[in-house]
Amino acid sequence: MSTIPDYINxxxxxxxxxxxxxxxxxxxxxxxxxxxxxxxxxxxINQNVTSLWRYAKAIRLPKMAYSxxxxxxxxxxxxxxxxxxILMKMDFLMPSGSYKDRGVAVxxxxxxxxxxTEILEDSSGNAGSSVxxxxxxxxxxxxxxxxxxxxxxxxxxMAVLGADVIAVAGTRDDVAAAAYAETGTRxxxxxxxxxxxxxxxxxxxxxxxxxxxxxxxxxxxTPMGQGGNVIGCHIGFNELLNAGTIDRIPRIYGIQAxxxxxxxxxxxxGSNVPVDIDAKPTIADGIASSKPxxxxxxxxxxxxxxxxxxxxxxxxxCDALQxxxxxxxxxxxxxxxxxxxxxxxxxxxxxxxxxxxxxxxxGSGLKAVDNIVKALRV
Ligand SMILES: *Cc1c(COP(=O)(O)O)cnc(C)c1O
Numbered sequence: 001m002s003t004i005p006d007y008i009n010x011x012x013x014x015x016x017x018x019x020x021x022x023x024x025x026x027x028x029x030x031x032x033x034x035x036x037x038x039x040x041x042x043x044x045i046n047q048n049v050t051s052l053w054r055y056a057k058a059i060r061l062p063k064m065a066y067s068x069x070x071x072x073x074x075x076x077x078x079x080x081x082x083x084x085x086i087l088m089k090m091d092f093l094m095p096s097g098s099y100k101d102r103g104v105a106v107x108x109x110x111x112x113x114x115x116x117t118e119i120l121e122d123s124s125g126n127a128g129s130s131v132x133x134x135x136x137x138x139x140x141x142x143x144x145x146x147x148x149x150x151x152x153x154x155x156x157x158m159a160v161l162g163a164d165v166i167a168v169a170g171t172r173d174d175v176a177a178a179a180y181a182e183t184g185t186r187x188x189x190x191x192x193x194x195x196x197x198x199x200x201x202x203x204x205x206x207x208x209x210x211x212x213x214x215x216x217x218x219x220x221x222t223p224m225g226q227g228g229n230v231i232g233c234h235i236g237f238n239e240l241l242n243a244g245t246i247d248r249i250p251r252i253y254g255i256q257a258x259x260x261x262x263x264x265x266x267x268x269x270g271s272n273v274p275v276d277i278d279a280k281p282t283i284a285d286g287i288a289s290s291k292p293x294x295x296x297x298x299x300x301x302x303x304x305x306x307x308x309x310x311x312x313x314x315x316x317x318c319d320a321l322q323x324x325x326x327x328x329x330x331x332x333x334x335x336x337x338x339x340x341x342x343x344x345x346x347x348x349x350x351x352x353x354x355x356x357x358x359x360x361x362x363g364s365g366l367k368a369v370d371n372i373v374k375a376l377r378v
Contacts, residue, residue, distance in 0.1 A: 002037060002038050002057060002058060002060055003038070003060070004017075004018060004019075004060055004062055005018060005034040005035045005037065005060045006018065006034070006035050007022060007025075007032040007033070007034060007035075007195065008032060008033050008034070008035050009025040009027060009028065009030065009032055009033075010032075010033050010296065010297075011025075011028060011030060012025070012027050012028060014026075014027050015035065016032070018034070018060075018062060018110075018114075019062055019114065020114065021110070021111055021114040021116055021187060023183075023187070023188045023189070023190060023193050023194055024193065031193045031195075031293060031294060032195055033195045033198075033297075034060065034195045034196070034198075034199060036235075036238070036239065036242070037058055037060055037199075037202075037235075037239050038058070038239065038242075038243060039058060039239030039240050039241075039242055039243030039245060040055060040057060040058045040206060040239070040240065040243060040245060041243060041244075041245050042210075042214055042245070044057040044058065045057075045210065049073075050070065050073050051068050051070045051071055051072050051073050052071055052072025052073060052102060052105070052106075052200065052203040052206075052207070053066060053068050053072070054073060055203050055206045058202075058206070058239065059106060059199060059200070059203070060199060061106075061109060061110055061113055062110070062113050062114065063113050065113075066109045067109065067112075067137065067138060068105065069095045069101075069105070069133075069134070069137055070095070071094050071095060071101040071102060071105045072094070072101075072102055072105075072203055072207065073207060074089060074090045074091050074093050074094065074207070075090045075093070076088070076089050076090070076207075076208065076211040076212070076358070077090060079327055079329075080327070081323075081339065081342055081343070081346070081359065082342075082343060082346050084346060084351075084353065084357070086342070086357045086358070086359055087212075087217065087356070087357065087358045087359070088329065088358075088359055088361055089204070089207075089208065089358050089359065089360045089361060090361055091204070091360055091361060091362055092331055092332075092335065092361050092362060092363050092364040092365075093364075095133050095134075096126070096129045096130040096132075096133040096134075096157070097126070097129065097157075097363065097364035097366060097367055098126035098129065098130060098286075098362055098363040098364065099126075099201075099204075099228070099229060099360065099362040099363065100126045100127045100129070100130035100191065100228070101130050101133070101134070102200045102201050102203060102204060102232075103130075103191055103196075103197035103198065103199075103200035103201045103228055103232070104127065104130040104131055104133075104134050104191060104197065104200070105134055105200055106196055106197070106199050106200030106203075107189060107191065107194050107196040107197045107199075107200060108131070108134045108135065108138050108140065108189070109138070110196040110199075111140075111187065111189060111196075112138050112139075112140075116140075116187045116189075117139075117140060117141060118140070118141045118143075118185075118186040118187060119131070119135065119140050119141070119142050119143070119186060119187050119188075119189040120142075120143050120144075120145075120179055120182050120183065120185075120186040120187065120188050120189060120190075121142065121143070121144045121145070121179070121188075121189050121190055121191065122144070122145040122146070122175050122176050122178070122179035122190060123144060123145070123146055123150075123191070124146070124147060124150055124172055124175075124225075124285055124286060124288055125146065125150045125151055125154035125155075125285060125286055125367075126154065126286055126363055126367075127191045128144040128146055128150075128154065128155075128158050128163070128165070129154050129157045129158055129161075129367070130191075131144060131158075131163070131189065131191070132144060132157065132158040132159075132161035132162065132163035133161055135161070135162075135163060136161045136162050136163075141164075141186075142162075142163040142164065143163065143164040143166065143182070143186060144158055144163045144164070144165050144166065145166050145168055145175050145176075145178050145179040145182075146158070146165060146166070146167055146168070146175065147167070147168060147170070147171075147172055147174075147175050148167040148168060148169045148170075150167070150285065151285060151367065151368055151370070151371060152370070153366075153367045153368065153369070153370075154367055155167065157367065166178070171279070171290065172279075172288060172289065172290060173290055173291060176190075191228070192226045192228075192293045192294075193293065197228065198228065198231055198232050198235060200232075201228045201229055201231070201232025201233075201235075201236075202232045202233070202235040202236035202239065203232075203236065204229055204232050204233055204236060204360070205232065205233045205234075205235070205236025205237045205239075205240065206236055206240070208220065208233075208250075208358055209236075209237070209240060209245075209246065212356070215246075216237065216246050216248060216249065216250050217250050217355075217356040217357060217358050218250055218251065218351075218354075218355040218356050218357065219250055219251045219252075219253060219307070219345075219351055219355055219356075219357045219358070220233055220250050220251070220252050220253065220307075220357075220358045220360065221253045221255065221338055221339075221341055221342045221345065221357065221358070221359050221360065222252075222253070222254060222255065222338050222359075222360035222362065223254075223255050223256075223284065223286070223287050223334055223335055223336075223337040223338035223341075223360075223362055224254030224255055224256055224263065224287060224298075224309070225256075225286060225287035225288070225289045225334075226289055226292070226293050226294065227254060227263070227293075227294055227297065227298040227301070229254075229360055229362070230252055230254040230298055230301050230302070231294060231297045231298060231301055233250075233252050233301070234249075234252060234297070234300065234301035234304070234305065237249040237250065237305075249304070249305050250305065250307075250358075251305050251306050251307040251308075252301050252302055252305045252307040253302070253307045253308055253309075253310065253341060253342075253345060253350075254298065254301075254302060254307070254308075254309050254310075255309075255310050255311075255312060255337050255338045255340065255341030255342075256287060256309060256310070256311045256312075256337070257282040257283075257284040257287055257288065257311065257312060257314070257317065257337050258282075258311040258312060258313050258314070259279065259280040259281065259282040259288075259314065260277075260279040260280065260282050260284075260287065260288045260289055260290060261277065261309075261311040262274060262275070262277050262279070262289060262290055262291060262292045263289075263292050263295065263298050263299075263309055264309045264310065264311040265277050266292065266295055266299065267299060267302065267308070267309040268309075272295070272296065272299065273295075274291065274292050274295055277290060282314060282317075283314055283317055283318065283333040283371060283374075283375050284317055284333050284334040284336070284337045285333070285334060285368075285371070286332065286334030286335075286362070286363060287334050287337060308345075308350065310341045310344055310345070312337055312340040312341055312344065313340075316340040316343070316344075317333055317336050317337050317340050317375075318333070318336075318375045318376065319340065319343075320336040320337070320339035320340035320342075320343060321333055321336035321339075321372065321375055321376060322376055323339065324336055324339055324361075325365075325372075325376070329361060330364070330365035330366070331361050331362075331363060331364065331365050332362075332363040332364060332365050332367065332368035332371070332372070333368060333371055333372065333375055334362065334363055334368075335361050335362045335363045338359055338360060338361075338362070339359060342357070342359055
């Protein structure tokens with residue numbers, strides 16, 4: 001079994017044991033990370049387990065026990081995009097219908113081990129649905145703050161699963177502020193801050209590596225709000241690299257919606273500090289972020305792997321949504337933003353005809369039927 005990590009404040013280097021759950025650093029109040037893990041070799045994989053827990057050896061819970069609904073180990077489906085062969089990572093095929101289950105399943109198993117029972121989350125939709133799902137499965141009392149204009153199907157999904165859903169009028173930042181105000185009463189299990197969420201999403205890298213025949217592809221393209229998959233892939237592939245299991249890391253591309261692209265703004269300005277943006281509504285509601293959380297980690301992921309951040313327009317998102325559906329992929333508009341970014345990368349030559357490319361399909365269309373109908377004027 002791998003060593004139990006410590007929490008680390010990446011800004012000050014201070015560490016704390018994970019035996020006591022925390023969501024922020026005691027010294028400066030910012031987010032914490034986990035110290036790097038030791039990674040995997042193929043013989044560490046438990047081939048009898050058909051979920052992300054086949055990599056349990058590298059998932060650093062305090063106790064080596066977990067409950068699973070079978071999240072992860074999603075198919076990697078060969079398909080075509082703009083005449084190129086690409087691989088579709090079917091992460092919308094998880095219990096709550098989005099990739100968030102990859103991170104939330106690990107995060108809530110961790111919190112259960114540290115004896116937390118009442119949790120608080122804020123979400124634009126899918127993370128809340130995921131916390132409601134695993135909260136019910138693992139026996140948590142869950143309170144979830146959502147924007148009042150979050151898709152109705154997602155709010156209903158949370159409520160049916162027994163979560164206490166609190167709709168807040170205003171921006172996504174107002175929702176986060178309302179949740180922060182409650183952090184004295186319940187444990188704040190905000191997925192964007194809790195590093196055990198990333199301990200789960202790093203298994204995306206492990207799966208892609210294993211499903212590519214224990215090789216790495218050339219590029220990974222994913223829609224990005226706060227970087228759960230971008231940072232997760234960077235962590236996972238780095239662990240494999242440091243373990244000597246692989247000898248290079250794929251280029252990581254994070255795709256934002258032009259209307260709400262704070263990470264792209266910082267990237268485009270060449271800066272390491274947040275750039276103020278004027279966020280507008282987007283059909284890609286799952287990536288409608290206005291303020292970056294882990295800017296340093298996202299920039300490191302794209303810079304070190306020679307990937308990029310891209311911002312796509314509403315029109316490009318709708319076109320990509322239509323093309324995905326035409327190929328049989330019924331995903332939500334947020335997911336289509338990633339495909340729109342892939343189109344750009346192909347057109348501008350960043351992705352060449354020989355590149356092996358994985359596109360991460362993050363969320364199911366079944367929860368966004370109304371928005372899809374509107375976007376495609378069906
Ligand atoms: C949350 C979400 C994203 C973006 O994930 P981040 O971790 O915020 O980058 C992408 N697609 C879907 C469907 C989501 O729910």
